[in-house]
Amino acid sequence: MAAGGSIDALSQFKLEPVLGLDFTQSNVMMVVAGVLTFGLLWLGMRPRAMVPGRLQSAAEMAYETVLGMCTETIGPEGRAFFPFVFTLFFFILFGNLLGVFPFFFTYTSHIAVTLALTVFVVGLVTVVAIRIHGWHFFSYFVPQGVPGALLPLLVPIEVLSYLSRLISLSVRLFANMMAGHVMLEVFGAFVVMLGAAGVIFWIPAGFSLAVNVALIGFELLVATLQAYVFAILTCIYLHDAVHLH
Amino acid sequence: MSEESGEDEPTSPSFEERLRAARSRQGLDAPPPLTGRDTGDVGGMSPWGIGLRVGIEMVSALVVAVAIGWGLGYLFGGKPIFIAVFVLLGGAAGILNVWRLFAPRPTRDRKVQDGGR
Numbered sequence: 001m002a003a004g005g006s007i008d009a010l011s012q013f014k015l016e017p018v019l020g021l022d023f024t025q026s027n028v029m030m031v032v033a034g035v036l037t038f039g040l041l042w043l044g045m046r047p048r049a050m051v052p053g054r055l056q057s058a059a060e061m062a063y064e065t066v067l068g069m070c071t072e073t074i075g076p077e078g079r080a081f082f083p084f085v086f087t088l089f090f091f092i093l094f095g096n097l098l099g100v101f102p103f104f105f106t107y108t109s110h111i112a113v114t115l116a117l118t119v120f121v122v123g124l125v126t127v128v129a130i131r132i133h134g135w136h137f138f139s140y141f142v143p144q145g146v147p148g149a150l151l152p153l154l155v156p157i158e159v160l161s162y163l164s165r166l167i168s169l170s171v172r173l174f175a176n177m178m179a180g181h182v183m184l185e186v187f188g189a190f191v192v193m194l195g196a197a198g199v200i201f202w203i204p205a206g207f208s209l210a211v212n213v214a215l216i217g218f219e220l221l222v223a224t225l226q227a228y229v230f231a232i233l234t235c236i237y238l239h240d241a242v243h244l245h
Numbered sequence: 246m247s248e249e250s251g252e253d254e255p256t257s258p259s260f261e262e263r264l265r266a267a268r269s270r271q272g273l274d275a276p277p278p279l280t281g282r283d284t285g286d287v288g289g290m291s292p293w294g295i296g297l298r299v300g301i302e303m304v305s306a307l308v309v310a311v312a313i314g315w316g317l318g319y320l321f322g323g324k325p326i327f328i329a330v331f332v333l334l335g336g337a338a339g340i341l342n343v344w345r346l347f348a349p350r351p352t353r354d355r356k357v358q359d360g361g362r
Binding site for chain 1: 297298301302304305306308309310313331334335337338339341342345
């Protein structure tokens with residue numbers, strides 16, 4: 001944290017091997033997120049009650065929210081992509097939410113993770129579009145109602161715009177998570193440093209602590225919102241792939 | 246008789262309306278998020294959110310373009326023309342992304358036809 005009087009806000013993102021294995025704390029958290037998602041659904045749906053209890057309600061709400069997201073955004077074809085979007089949404093949601101706990105690692109704060117997810121999404125979208133529309137897919141890059149002379153200029157722009165999803169989707173998630181955790185770290189370090197500086201500084205230290213409390217709440221909001229945004233944008237891209245123009 | 250005519254014809258639409266108004270006031274119905282959802286949710290975002298979104302859209306296109314331009318230049322013997330051209334194209338693609346974010350859309354149906362882009 002506040003090592004040697006300076007704020008070291010970035011060392012929290014350092015990967016450390018667990019138990020000397022080739023397996024980092026980031027990977028451990030991914031496994032935990034997977035187990036929790038599976039546990040929520042398995043334990044939640046075990047009673048199979050007509051009138052659901054709390055856990056079953058949560059499981060059903062999770063299912064229905066994502067199903068609604070798929071069918072409303074993609075259309076009736078969206079059901080085919082439900083397992084994918086559900087997995088993606090809950091992997092990111094649990095990654096974001098677990099990161100808010102002290103001593104837990106936020107794997108979505110690494111661009112390597114979010115970029116890998118995004119490459120997978122954009123790859124899938126492209127494969128789906130080519131599978132459904134064949135060569136017609138490439139008409140996606142040709143804007144309608146444009147004089148032919150402008151096409152050599154506009155088609156590369158469209159292709160770049162398509163590829164820029166890779167960066168925009170991954171950077172949005174990664175930047176939000178990393179920025180939030182850096183802010184937490186900075187204000188946490190303020191509390192320690194001001195608290196140690198003398199009685200007079202306890203008032204600003206208390207203020208920093210209050211800011212940190214507010215930030216934790218804000219982080220919960222951002223964690224959920226970013227998982228939702230990632231999933232809904234995936235759905236919108238899938239909609240484009242299925243319906244094309 | 247008087248109950249029927251009193252409830253069915255003149256008051257029932259207003260009752261429906263009042264019910265809808267009350268429900269939306271209590272947050273039981275949520276129509277506004279639905280409109281924002283399709284366009285990639287610019288609708289219900291804070292100014293900060295919009296700013297961040299626009300910045301990311303513009304920069305991401307530029308990043309991809311610079312990467313491609315640099316890669317092509319590297320492949321073809323370090324010629325700077327590729328990166329010069331692709332920076333311009335990337336800037337244009339960034340503007341296009343932002344335009345798609347805020348483009349006025351006449352109706353819902355047209356939006357769906359356009360592919361919601």
